[in-house]
Amino acid sequence: MERITPRTFKGTRDLLPVDMIRREELFDYVRRVYRRYGFLPLETPAVEYLDVLLGKYGTEGEKLLYRLDYKGGHVLALRYDLTVPLARVVAQHADLPKPFKRYQMQPVWRADSPQLRQGRYREFYQCDADIVGEEDRIADAEILAVIAELVDGLGMGTFHVRVNHRKILEGMVAAAGLPADAGPAVLRAIDKIDKVGEKGIESELEREGVPTEARRVLLDLLQHPSGGAAEIESLRDRLPDQPAIAEGCADLLRIWSCLDALGSGLEPYQFRLGLARGLDYYTGAVYEAFTDALPHMGSLAGGGRYDGLIAIFSGQDVAAVGATVGMDRILTALDQLGLNPPRSSVTEVMVLQWGEGSEPAALAMTGRLRRAGISTEIGYRSGKLGKQIGGVSKRGIPLVLFQGPEEAERGEWSLKVLSSGEQHTVAERDVETVVRRQIEAIAAEGSAR
């Protein structure tokens, strides 16, 4: 038989147990936080009609979608994000109660060049939370609060959430005397502020054909101090003739007052004119969350209001606001900070066979421990105890249980704690209780560290 070379497509990867165990923990954590805010789970198919998926992305999307060969044509493709499928779902299932708060944690696919060193893959998970059908900015505050709590609970220390508003950016373009259609180019330039600095923006704007005087106004406005409600108010008062600025500032002040009322503190939220956020479809507040522990790491989560998108499918405007959490980036950040270390096993105790004939007792003990809810493995073969324990230790299993011939006669078991080397003799009937107590002690030690 011809051997097939085992390999994966570039930009995709196997998630082996050592990665998956901590990924599952992180996904569970995110799910718990979303649920605590009343978001409900949704899943949509990976395979959708091409015209549905292209709805939003237009010509750029053409290149980034993986098409399927179906009946000789290319009418199907793999989803590119979770926002377009949400928009389709809301239009297609018109009876979903509104406001519709949903979370969705599924892979997406992008046919671009993978940059594996920066953790950019062609197949990766998105974890989104959105609220559809609520215009009131209280919904923006909810999304901001949920991503702030999410990032806070990761245990990376202090963090901040940068907040801006598309109307304010629009007002800045108007204040600079530029036509509205210069907006996208200005946005793209501003979005690079952290990478290229003010000088870089100036030359970027020059390249885009923005006149000297307009550049001066824009750069002057970008000097406006970052901060909270006071800085939002002072911007509003600085440009009283720009209705878009007034509108954006009023929105942000409303969001700030909701966040204040929620009572988790306003410290993390930073109004900041230098935040634009790439995607075209935002119409209101936009935001991105960063950990202060890793100043050069990009945003861990981001989102905004996009009231126009659903109309592509429904024919009528439906308000929508949401955020996406970058799970791969969070895992990279946790790694760099030495948090959430890799774990190579979920097993709590390994029952070993010591010598011939010990299998029935080992199997019986394994069954008992599992029925007591303890994650248990059995060593499939007997062999030298020291060598077996070495193998168990390498796999990161904390406890080993075995029974020599004399112990068997006395109805006793030996329980070895691998981290300390301690060994306990336990009466047969007490094994579940003692094992559970040891697991709790090890967990307490781990969280005390």
Next chain:
Amino acid sequence: MERITPRTFKGTRDLLPVDMIRREELFDYVRRVYRRYGFLPLETPAVEYLDVLLGKYGTEGEKLLYRLDYKGGHVLALRYDLTVPLARVVAQHADLPKPFKRYQMQPVWRADSPQLRQGRYREFYQCDADIVGEEDRIADAEILAVIAELVDGLGMGTFHVRVNHRKILEGMVAAAGLPADAGPAVLRAIDKIDKVGEKGIESELEREGVPTEARRVLLDLLQHPSGGAAEIESLRDRLPDQPAIAEGCADLLRIWSCLDALGSGLEPYQFRLGLARGLDYYTGAVYEAFTDALPHMGSLAGGGRYDGLIAIFSGQDVAAVGATVGMDRILTALDQLGLNPPRSSVTEVMVLQWGEGSEPAALAMTGRLRRAGISTEIGYRSGKLGKQIGGVSKRGIPLVLFQGPEEAERGEWSLKVLSSGEQHTVAERDVETVVRRQIEAIAAEGSAR
């Protein structure tokens, strides 16, 4: 702007919250059981090279794989199952410690005609558990034990697991005087026994060109009583000259003794010659689990030993045994039995705004409850209380909290239990405690029913 018709590709589906909430519970349950047996999580890419995926399926697979259009060619496709990816992973990551026990819960895609009424989709989840690298039949017993426990814990009442062995089927073909290459046709015929009965098998075998005398021998053997170790031994003693029968029976007796030692009882396990199990790649024991509550429902889980498969990638034989759990079928079965009813919300308490000006207090209470770990939503707009409560009730949220102007003055809240209509007055500082107590009472009532 042109409106795009919102629609899904036939054979795929949206899983709305009402389905997803219980699906997530079922997936969590399966994950917990797998982990209790020491299985570790694995994920592999949806997109793989075509030759890798075709390794096992050959010409049949050609038709069932969805290919991707990539650089004008079709070298990529969507995975068809989780077994071939596992075989690839084991060959590609040779340093994975053996035995490698893994679970994997991911979607697969099949380009066949969907049969939506029978719950057969083109995109659906598989939930597999496998043990790679252990020849000893103790590993078969572990797989059988884990699927038995899984089905048992679903709360559908009694169940059974049918067990047979490919070597025994091989021995039956030999005993009937047929050449080994008649095996697949005989297997296909036997696999239909529950659908077509013995007469049906007889004509099926006749169509396949099996001579009269051979048919008589096969049908006679199929009369062999189903059961446990005694019936396995009597089959072995009945055909002492067939080495394949002897080998298969010895394997099954070994598995039975391991299951016995594990101590959960042998009642569910049924040795049964009429079980063949479709797939070509099995080499040893095969099994399928059924609920007795729905005799006409197909198997809820199934699997077997497939020692040859991994060699396609590794060039050397690697022992492997595993099972797959049919999540969609289990959900259908739970539905038919009225278990695991649909739930339209995960929210435990809804805080309502009663009258203008109540928003800040409602937001503050929402923040407090969430920080106490209680899943809480806030009604975004104020409005008539009765109408608001009606909406909450429809959404399946059990508790409502609100504060009228007089209560606000007294520092009190009203907590309404929607199932009973009871209403409690709660002091501001006690709200978390009382809400938690009510949630526990409702949960206890639910599980008592």
